[in-house]
Amino acid sequence: MGKGTTESTSTSTSDKGKSGAVSDSTTETGSGTGNGTTAGDGTTAGDGTTAGSEQERAAERSRETAAGARLSTAPREETSQEEPAGGPTLGLVGWARWFWRQLTSMRVALILLLLLSLASIPGSLIPQNSVDDLKVQTWQENNETLTPVFEALQLFDVYSSVWFSAIYILLFVSLIGCIVPRTWQFVGQLRSRPPGAPGRLDRMPAYTTWRTDAEPEQVRELALGILGRGRFRAHTVGNAVAAEKGYLREAGNLVFHVSLIVMLVAFAAGQLFKSEGGKLIVEGGGFSNSLTHYDDFRSGSLHDIDDLVPFSFMLDEFTGTYEKTGPQRGTPRTYEAAVTWSEPGGQDKKATIEVNRPLVVDGTKVYLLAHGYAPVVTVRDGRGKVVFSGATPLLPADSNVTSTGAIKVMDGYRDKNGKKTQLGFSAFFVPTFAGHGAGTMFSTFPALDNPVLALTGFIGDLRVNSGLPQNVYQLDTSKMKQFTDEKGEKLAERLLPGETMKLPDGAGSITFEKEVKEWASFQISQSPGNGWALGGAVAAIAGLVGSLFIQRRRVWVRAVRGADGVTVVEMAGLGRSESPKLPEELAGLAAALHERAPTAPVPPNDSDDRSDAVEVSAEGADK
Numbered sequence: 001m002g003k004g005t006t007e008s009t010s011t012s013t014s015d016k017g018k019s020g021a022v023s024d025s026t027t028e029t030g031s032g033t034g035n036g037t038t039a040g041d042g043t044t045a046g047d048g049t050t051a052g053s054e055q056e057r058a059a060e061r062s063r064e065t066a067a068g069a070r071l072s073t074a075p076r077e078e079t080s081q082e083e084p085a086g087g088p089t090l091g092l093v094g095w096a097r098w099f100w101r102q103l104t105s106m107r108v109a110l111i112l113l114l115l116l117s118l119a120s121i122p123g124s125l126i127p128q129n130s131v132d133d134l135k136v137q138t139w140q141e142n143n144e145t146l147t148p149v150f151e152a153l154q155l156f157d158v159y160s161s162v163w164f165s166a167i168y169i170l171l172f173v174s175l176i177g178c179i180v181p182r183t184w185q186f187v188g189q190l191r192s193r194p195p196g197a198p199g200r201l202d203r204m205p206a207y208t209t210w211r212t213d214a215e216p217e218q219v220r221e222l223a224l225g226i227l228g229r230g231r232f233r234a235h236t237v238g239n240a241v242a243a244e245k246g247y248l249r250e251a252g253n254l255v256f257h258v259s260l261i262v263m264l265v266a267f268a269a270g271q272l273f274k275s276e277g278g279k280l281i282v283e284g285g286g287f288s289n290s291l292t293h294y295d296d297f298r299s300g301s302l303h304d305i306d307d308l309v310p311f312s313f314m315l316d317e318f319t320g321t322y323e324k325t326g327p328q329r330g331t332p333r334t335y336e337a338a339v340t341w342s343e344p345g346g347q348d349k350k351a352t353i354e355v356n357r358p359l360v361v362d363g364t365k366v367y368l369l370a371h372g373y374a375p376v377v378t379v380r381d382g383r384g385k386v387v388f389s390g391a392t393p394l395l396p397a398d399s400n401v402t403s404t405g406a407i408k409v410m411d412g413y414r415d416k417n418g419k420k421t422q423l424g425f426s427a428f429f430v431p432t433f434a435g436h437g438a439g440t441m442f443s444t445f446p447a448l449d450n451p452v453l454a455l456t457g458f459i460g461d462l463r464v465n466s467g468l469p470q471n472v473y474q475l476d477t478s479k480m481k482q483f484t485d486e487k488g489e490k491l492a493e494r495l496l497p498g499e500t501m502k503l504p505d506g507a508g509s510i511t512f513e514k515e516v517k518e519w520a521s522f523q524i525s526q527s528p529g530n531g532w533a534l535g536g537a538v539a540a541i542a543g544l545v546g547s548l549f550i551q552r553r554r555v556w557v558r559a560v561r562g563a564d565g566v567t568v569v570e571m572a573g574l575g576r577s578e579s580p581k582l583p584e585e586l587a588g589l590a591a592a593l594h595e596r597a598p599t600a601p602v603p604p605n606d607s608d609d610r611s612d613a614v615e616v617s618a619e620g621a622d623k
Contacts, residue, residue, distance in 0.1 A: 004264050045466065103170065104177025112171040113260075119167055123158035126150065130157065130298055134471075151408055158273060172253045172264050179257050186250050190410050194244035196237035197556035197572075204556075204572035206583040208590045214597040219559035219569055234554065238557035245380065249576070252546025255539055258284040262536035270529035273298040273309065282374045282391045282519045285313035288362070289524060308363040313341035313351075318518040320371055324445050330400060331447055337520045338369050353522070367523040372396045372403055375429055375453050376513040380429040383508040387412040389425075391517040395473050400443040403429040405473045407455075407510075415459070416506040422462045424475045425510060441494065442449050453512045455501055456492040457483040555589065566600050567591070 014581040030441055068267055074273035127135035139145045168240045201207060205254060212219065218239050227243040234243035278296035279287050289311050299305075321334040339360065353359050359366040374391035381387050387409055394403035409423035430443035432454040460480030464470060477513055483491040483504055493501045495512040502509050553575040562568045571593070573586040 015055040018085035027447060029225065035606075038512060100177065103174050105174075106178055106254045109171065109174040109178055110175055111599070112167060115167050116164075116428045118172055119158070119164050119557055122155050126158070128156060128158065130159065133296070159339070168264065168268075172261065174259050175264075176259055179254060182250075183254060186247075186254065188201055189250075190247065193235050193237075194233060194554055196242055196244040197240035197558050200443040201556060201558060201570045201572035204574050206573040209229075209568065209570045210584065210594065211562065211568055211600045212597040213600045215569055216559040216561055216567050217370070219567060219593070219597050220557065223557040223559070223593055223594050226589060227557075230589065239560050240256075240556050243555045243557075244553070245555075246550050246576075249550040249552045252296035252543040252548075254549060255543030256547060257543075259536045259540035263533050263540065266532035268529070269535065270527045271302075272300040273307075273528050274529070275303050275397050275526045277524050278369070278521060279524065279554075280393055280519055281315040282393060283317055285519045286312060287522070287524075290314040292523075296513050307526070309363070311361045312342045313339045313342060313366070314340055314357070315520060318371060318520045320446070320518070325447075332446075335371065337522075345526055363528070364524060364526045368520060368523065369523050370396070370521040372401060372519050373431060374450070374516040374517045374519045375427070375451070376409060376517060377453075378412075378511045378513060379423065379508065380511075381413055381508040383415045385412075387508075391515075392427065393519045394427055398443070399446065401431050401446040402443040405429075406475045408464070408472075408475070410462060410464055413447065421459060421463075422480075423508075424458040424460075424462055424477070424480060426456040426458075431516075446601075449514055451497060451516055452494055452498070454492065454494045455510060455512075456490070457501070457503055459483065459507065551581065553579075553582055553585070555586065555591050557593070567597075569597065 106620055127139050129519040132421070143150075150156060154163070158164055159509050198204075202209075214222075216239065220236055220239075223241045224236065225233050227241065230245070232243035232245045233247075234241055236242075275297070277294035279293065279295050281287055289308050291305055293299060316338045318337050319334055322330060322335055324333045325330055335355050339351050339353060339359065340348050341351060341359065342348045343361070351359050353366060353368045353511060355368055359369070372392040372394060376391045377389070378386060379388040388407075392407050394405035396403050402461070405427045407427055408423040413421060413423055415421050426442070429451070430441055431447060431451050432445035432449040433441050434444045441454060458475065458477055458480040460477075463476045463479055470476060485491050485504060489505065491501075495501060495514070498515040500509050500511040553573055555571065555573045558567055558568075570606060571586060571590050573582050575582045
């Protein structure tokens with residue numbers, strides 16, 4: 001070349017420390033570089049650079065930028081090249097496209113996801129009609145000023161409110177709009193091959209080069225094998241091998257977003273088709289999965305009563321044990337309900353229901369929620385006739401199962417004159433009485449160590465036939481009169497098991513029997529979307545891990561014969577994002593290739609200071 005010959009490919013050497021770096025560039029105009037090199041028109045550039053090299057370098061930078069951009073599968077927005085002098089004007093279609101682009105952008109999807117999380121907070125802090133109507137009524141009674149505002153904002157029905165549904169639907173549409181174009185672009189990248197090597201590999205973030213006696217074709221064949229064993233997709237393009245790896249990064253990203261859609265659909269299906277109800281059962285009592293047997297029942301708007309799974313069960317025994325000593329005294333250690341259940345036409349089966357270990361029958365789950373005591377009492381009229389006998393469940397008021405409730409005698413009772421009337425008793429029960437004394441009694445331990453039942457009696461109209469809803473654990477004494485003793489004081493007594501309280505004026509008596517049964521409350525739930533929601537959550541986590549820890553990267557290996565007949569090998573890597581692992585990976589690949597195509601010996605008269613070691617530059621050389 002020093003004699004004025006014109007070639008389309010030229011090589012130049014640059015001293016990079018001791019690496020003996022050699023780079024080559026290919027031009028399409030027939031011009032070469034190097035001192036004394038003749039341009040295609042016979043002229044020589046005084047600074048060693050041929051005419052038009054600036055334009056060629058700009059074109060090279062543009063191609064390198066495009067190579068990095070092709071690593072991304074994000075949807076590309078097309079911009080118009082021609083705009084009116086006063087700025088763009090958008091018609092109805094233009095505004096619709098602009099709105100769709102904004103809605104389907106990843107930024108808006110993340111904002112909607114954040115808004116959905118924030119919108120769920122009121123549903124966790126404020127009682128919901130879909131969960132517990134009684135708590136909502138109690139809250140409204142205690143906050144009469146805020147109740148109209150909360151009702152107007154639908155804060156008692158957050159998950160079915162208009163504003164929550166709007167966020168939910170917009171997020172659903174946004175995710176679909178994000179996923180569809182990215183999926184098609186990702187499929188297109190999977191079907192295509194990695195792009196060819198840029199002209200200036202030394203501009204890449206990770207780069208290395210050396211000279212070898214192996215033939216260029218042999219070096220490229222070795223590179224194909226090494227990259228293939230490293231699970232790169234590789235092929236030969238011209239004088240270089242192009243390889244790419246890390247497609248699972250974008251696959252994980254897509255899996256994450258698809259999983260979010262699955263979770264949203266599962267949540268919607270669970271709300272629309274779910275059924276949920278509660279039942280309190282005393283030992284020896286039973287339950288059948290039909291609407292009339294529930295104490296309370298809630299269902300989704302698309303749920304059909306015929307979809308209830310037919311089965312029944314009986315509570316054989318409830319077992320609860322508690323820590324007796326130490327700082328955790330009274331903490332439950334065993335909480336389990338032994339039941340016998342069966343399906344229509346099937347045999348009875350034994351099962352034990354524990355907290356977080358429900359009984360599952362054909363997709364319906366029976367959860368153990370709470371526990372309490374039901375003292376057995378017997379009420380007799382003035383003639384000694386039994387008008388009520390049975391266990392009365394009382395509601396716990398603290399962790400030591402101090403319980404309150406009501407005993408109602410609605411039918412069968414007559415006063416001393418033979419007139420039909422009703423009796424009511426306010427009951428206060430402690431399983432472990434602290435001792436006799438004045439004031440309100442309380443329990444010191446949740447087990448039945450020293451049970452005491454305190455009763456206050458009333459006679460009159462319980463108002464159970466008034467047509468108004470009434471709490472079974474409370475007495476409506478507005479139409480009743482409290483019993484008084486001989487001194488005219490209100491009658492109230494504490495009873496031990498086996499003791500009887502006599503009612504004045506021959507009104508009868510009530511006996512606290514020597515038996516205290518236990519009760520358990522159960523939640524019977526049917527949620528068809530729970531399995532899909534769990535699967536979507538697991539897949540979302542797996543996809544997120546893949547998108548965060550897998551790096552998309554490309555590697556090029558160029559092997560060309562230099563002017564002195566020695567093969568020049570260049571290797572470069574480009575990642576979608578900056579990562580310290582890229583130079584390390586390229587160094588490992590270069591070391592494996594260098595072992596089979598080692599550095600050529602340096603001639604004695606060669607003035608360059610070269611080394612046999614392979615050195616990887618973490619930043620592209622732009623010299």
